[in-house]
Amino acid sequence: MQLHVLALRLDAGTFGTMGVGLGFAIAAALVARDRMPEKRIVCIEGDSAFGFSGMEVETICRYNLPILIIVVNNNGIYTGLDAGSWKEMLQYGDPVTSVPPVSLLPNAHYEEIMSAFGGKGYFVNTPEELQNAVKASLADKRTPSLINVMIDPQSERKKQ
Numbered sequence: 001m002q003l004h005v006l007a008l009r010l011d012a013g014t015f016g017t018m019g020v021g022l023g024f025a026i027a028a029a030l031v032a033r034d035r036m037p038e039k040r041i042v043c044i045e046g047d048s049a050f051g052f053s054g055m056e057v058e059t060i061c062r063y064n065l066p067i068l069i070i071v072v073n074n075n076g077i078y079t080g081l082d083a084g085s086w087k088e089m090l091q092y093g094d095p096v097t098s099v100p101p102v103s104l105l106p107n108a109h110y111e112e113i114m115s116a117f118g119g120k121g122y123f124v125n126t127p128e129e130l131q132n133a134v135k136a137s138l139a140d141k142r143t144p145s146l147i148n149v150m151i152d153p154q155s156e157r158k159k160q
Contacts, residue, residue: 019052061117
């Protein structure tokens with residue numbers, strides 16, 4: 001008797017290596033292409049993790065892999081700054097010394113990286129926009145897509 005097991009979820013874990021998500025998604029898409037061609041691979045990661053391997057979007061688009069990337073964007077590593085706070089910090093001088101090192105540029109348009117390589121990108125601010133973007137991405141099983149989901153920069157994870 002042969003047993004064929006295909007993991008339906010890959011997770012680096014709470015303290016896993018940041019940035020492995022897109023590599024996991026590419027591998028999963030290559031396996032699913034042959035075994036479950038009707039399926040779409042979904043990769044959910046934060047903006048900081050996306051920063052470690054975001055250029056894998058080129059690989060995803062080059063091979064036209066059916067991957068949906070959802071970037072949960074809080075403008076930072078752990079927490080970030082909103083656009084107003086960022087602008088205020090810049091008034092204190094050089095961002096190298098005035099902006100916290102865990103802050104990323106506010107409202108970065110990561111979805112444009114996907115669009116630059118021929119995929120579809122969505123920038124969303126509301127639950128309704130997110131629902132529409134997810135529906136559109138899942139309906140198009142052939143085009144890679146990225147949904148850049150803006151959340152409160154001061155959002156923190158729930159206590160475990």
